[in-house]
Every structure is written in C-alpha cells, then in structure tokens.
Amino acid sequence: MTNIIVGSEVWVEDPSVAWIDGEVLKINGEEVEIHTTDGKTVIASLSKIYSKDVEAPAGGVDDMTKLSYLHEPGVLHNLSTRYQLNEIYTYTGNILIAVNPFKRLPKLYDAKMMERYKGAALGELDPHVFAIADAAFRAMVNEGKSNSILVSGESGAGKTETTKMLMRYLAYLGGHKGTEGRTVEQQILESNPVLEAFGNAKTVRNDNSRCNTATLSNELIGTLAHLLQFITFIYIYFFLNCSRFGKFVEIQFDKQTRISGAAIRTYLLERSRVCQISDPERNYHCFYLLCAAPPEEIKKYKLGDPRSFRYLNQSKCYELDGVNDSHDYLATRRAMGVVGMNEKEQDAIFRVLASVLHLGNIDFSKGKEVDSSVLKDDKSKFHLRTAAELLMCDLQELEDALLKRVMVTPEEVIKRSLDPVGASVSRDGLAKTLYSRLFDW
Numbered sequence: 001m002t003n004i005i006v007g008s009e010v011w012v013e014d015p016s017v018a019w020i021d022g023e024v025l026k027i028n029g030e031e032v033e034i035h036t037t038d039g040k041t042v043i044a045s046l047s048k049i050y051s052k053d054v055e056a057p058a059g060g061v062d063d064m065t066k067l068s069y070l071h072e073p074g075v076l077h078n079l080s081t082r083y084q085l086n087e088i089y090t091y092t093g094n095i096l097i098a099v100n101p102f103k104r105l106p107k108l109y110d111a112k113m114m115e116r117y118k119g120a121a122l123g124e125l126d127p128h129v130f131a132i133a134d135a136a137f138r139a140m141v142n143e144g145k146s147n148s149i150l151v152s153g154e155s156g157a158g159k160t161e162t163t164k165m166l167m168r169y170l171a172y173l174g175g176h177k178g179t180e181g182r183t184v185e186q187q188i189l190e191s192n193p194v195l196e197a198f199g200n201a202k203t204v205r206n207d208n209s210r211c212n213t214a215t216l217s218n219e220l221i222g223t224l225a226h227l228l229q230f231i232t233f234i235y236i237y238f239f240l241n242c243s244r245f246g247k248f249v250e251i252q253f254d255k256q257t258r259i260s261g262a263a264i265r266t267y268l269l270e271r272s273r274v275c276q277i278s279d280p281e282r283n284y285h286c287f288y289l290l291c292a293a294p295p296e297e298i299k300k301y302k303l304g305d306p307r308s309f310r311y312l313n314q315s316k317c318y319e320l321d322g323v324n325d326s327h328d329y330l331a332t333r334r335a336m337g338v339v340g341m342n343e344k345e346q347d348a349i350f351r352v353l354a355s356v357l358h359l360g361n362i363d364f365s366k367g368k369e370v371d372s373s374v375l376k377d378d379k380s381k382f383h384l385r386t387a388a389e390l391l392m393c394d395l396q397e398l399e400d401a402l403l404k405r406v407m408v409t410p411e412e413v414i415k416r417s418l419d420p421v422g423a424s425v426s427r428d429g430l431a432k433t434l435y436s437r438l439f440d441w
C-alpha cells in the first residue's frame with residue numbers, strides 16, 4: 001500500500017466481479033480515486049486497494065509463490081487467467097490448487113500424461129494432480145513410511161473427482177490385479193455407489209454432495225495427519241473432509257511397492273439430515289431409491305410415494321435432473337453384492353431404512369396424565385406397528401421407548417412420561433441413531 005502513488009495500477013473491490021483493476025487518479029489522505037478498466041471512476045479507501053503485479057506474464061504463473069504480491073486479488077486473478085486457458089491446476093509451493101473445470105478434459109488424465117509425470121520431480125512439469133500423487137508415492141518408497149494426501153474444498157469443488165484421479169495414478173504406479181481381474185482402484189470405485197446412496201444428498205451447491213470443510217476442523221486434520229506418520233505399514237491415505245460424511249481411503253503397498261489392498265473408512269455422518277431438510281435440498285439418496293424400488297419390495301417394506309413421509313416431504317425437491325431412482329436402486333443393490341453383502345444383509349439394511357421413514361410418520365397427542373403423550377391416531381399406530389415389524393422388535397417396547405424417558409440412578413431405574421414435544425424429539429433421536437449406526441456398519 002505504501003508504494004501506491006498517482007499512476008499506480010491497483011486492484012479495487014467490485015460488487016459484480018469481486019476485484020477489478022484500474023489506475024490511481026488522485027490520492028487525498030486515505031481516499032483514493034481510481035479509473036477502472038471497465039471505464040468507471042470509483043473512490044476507495046487506501047487500506048482496501050492492492051497493488052497490481054504489472055510484470056506478471058499474460059498467461060499467469062504456474063506457482064503462486066512467483067507472484068510479486070501474494071494478496072487475494074493477485075491470487076484470484078492468476079487462477080482465473082490460467083482457468084481461461086484450461087490450466088485448472090496451479091501450485092502454491094508444494095500445495096496444489098485445482099479449479100473445477102465443469103467439463104471433461106480427457107487429455108489431461110490419459111495414459112500419456114501418466115507416463116510423463118512418472119518419476120518427475122514436483123515443479124519440473126506443469127502443475128498436476130499426478131505430480132502430487134507421484135511425490136507422495138516416491139516419498140513413501142524412499143522413506144519407507146506411510147504418507148497422506150489431504151483433499152479439501154467446498155461442496156462441489158471437485159474433491160471426489162480429484163481423489164479418483166489420485167487413485168487412478170497410484171493404481172498405475174503400483175498396478176496390481178485384484179480379484180476377478182479388477183484393479184484395486186476399480187474395486188474402490190465400485191464401492192462408491194453404496195457409499196454415495198447412504199452418505200450423499202442433494203445440497204444447494206451439489207446434487208451429489210459428499211463433502212465440504214464445515215465440520216472437520218483443520219486442527220483435527222492436522223492431528224490425523226500427524227498420527228499417521230507413526231503408522232509403520234506403508235500406506236497412502238486420502239482424507240476427504242466433509243459435512244455429510246468424511247471419507248478416508250487407505251491404499252496399501254507391499255515391499256515391492258505394488259498395491260496389496262485398500263480400505264475405506266467413513267466418519268462424521270451429518271445425522272441431522274435424516275430428520276430435517278430444507279428446500280431445495282434432499283435427504284440421503286437411499287430413501288428416494290428405496291421408494292422407487294420394484295413393486296414387490298415397496299409392498300414388503302410398506303412404502304409408497306416419498307411425498308407421504310415427513311422426513312422427505314419437508315422439501316419440495318424429490319427428483320434430481322438426469323437421475324433415475326428406480327435404476328439407481330438396482331445399481332445400488334448390484335454394488336452391494338459386488339462389495340460382498342449377501343441378500344439377507346441387504347434386506348436387513350433396507351428394513352432399517354424403511355423403519356426410519358415409518359418412525360418419522362408417528363405423531364403424538366397429549367395423554368390423560370400431566371406431561372404424558374399417546375399415539376395420535378390410527379395412522380400413527382400403523383407406522384409404529386410397521387416400524388416394529390421391520391426392526392423385528394417388540395411393539396410395546398418400541399412404543400415405550402418413544403413415549404417414556406428412562407433414567408438410571410445408582411438405586412433404581414426410573415421411567416418418566418414425555419409430553420408430545422418430548423416424544424417427537426425422542427422419535428427423531430431414535431431415527432438418527434438407527435441411520436448412523438447403519439451407516440457405520
């Protein structure tokens with residue numbers, strides 16, 4: 001700011017394009033008059049304008065540390081310049097920034113590209129997700145220690161796509177055929193439909209949202225990454241930090257640096273979504289898939305139109321563009337088979353899911369005693385009975401679990417009635433717990 005004089009080229013905030021460049025016409029104390037490149041004259045405070053790097057190359061720089069000024073407008077301008085040239089990757093030191101291209105760029109990820117990046121030092125070639133995977137792989141081999149890659153970004157930023165590319169490259173380096181000739185990468189990807197059905201939902205930003213940075217703090221990620229340094233097996237880990245759920249992909253290598261196995265762990269499911277959604281979002285995909293199951297299964301689980309269930313009808317969004325829930329239900333069933341869940345287990349999973357929907361339709365009204373409640377009507381009784389049948393539990397015990405609170409003291413176990421509001425809270429609590437236990441399983 002101190003170098004800003006009349007004639008300097010600067011960045012100034014703009015309501016429509018975030019930052020716009022211009023030339024300083026006058027400085028009057030803290031007040032600066034700027035002629036912007038869109039032909040306007042604006043007044044801004046000296047502390048809110050930033051010098052423009054006039055010597056920066058027209059196509060931007062591939063590493064942000066090469067910029068003369070590392071401030072917000074400089075960084076955004078550099079990313080935007082490169083993006084317009086289809087250069088979606090840029091380094092900041094050894095961190096890679098990826099800008100979502102929202103279109104397929106097949107040449108960027110083909111076999112030739114993998115060949116180019118194999119063994120190349122970080123920074124030697126254009127910024128690329130393969131370069132990060134290669135550096136992580138080489139460090140793991142050279143140091144004989146596990147390594148981790150953190151993929152972070154807002155919902156819809158491209159974390160899932162990035163992880164797929166990282167896995168593809170690692171599978172190329174440590175390529176190994178798994179069972180039935182499928183690569184480990186393929187097997188991990190095949191488990192995706194199952195995880196996505198139960199852990200993904202449509203959010204405002206992404207029709208198939210899994211992750212954003214909202215709930216997993218940087219401190220927690222730091223701790224996880226730190227702990228992993230002490231694990232002696234040679235693994236490469238990916239963290240995807242999320243709000244719907246977190247995903248932790250572990251790829252295991254043997255002493256010959258060939259892939260020997262993989263595991264996926266999930267954590268931090270967004271439980272509140274099971275009972276509460278707001279327009280235009282949706283609940284977890286699996287509920288809509290189940291409501292679109294073949295007629296004999298709908299009959300078995302006593303389901304129907306998603307509009308008839310409280311946990312789904314709080315939002316007006318039921319269908320997603322380009323998504324066929326009936327088709328996806330069958331695809332999820334197939335994927336469950338591929339990852340080793342037998343028919344009986346699949347049926348148990350869908351029974352629990354259906355019971356969550358039935359629980360949500362139970363209403364309560366005031367009971368005869370003070371602060372007590374009863375099932376409101378025959379409809380509620382039907383849903384309670386169905387939930388008990390599906391969960392294969394005792395009807396009376398399930399009703400008690402909703403209408404009464406149990407307190408355990410050192411002396412005795414006390415049962416206290418709940419009023420209708422308390423019973424609704426306990427109903428939602430049970431639904432959330434059922435769903436999250438199912439997801440963890």
Ligand SMILES: Nc1ncnc2c1ncn2[C@@H]1O[C@H](COP(=O)(O)OP(=O)(O)OP(=O)(O)O)[C@@H](O)[C@H]1O
Nearest residue numbers: 102103155156157158159160161206209210211212
């Ligand atoms: N490198 C890429 N090439 C082409 N398309 C991409 C790329 N990265 C992202 N996309 C597009 O953006 C969409 C959203 O990306 P993705 O699902 O990876 O986001 P996310 O960060 O995992 O989101 P969420 O956190 O909500 O789950 C993808 O479905 C794809 O269409």
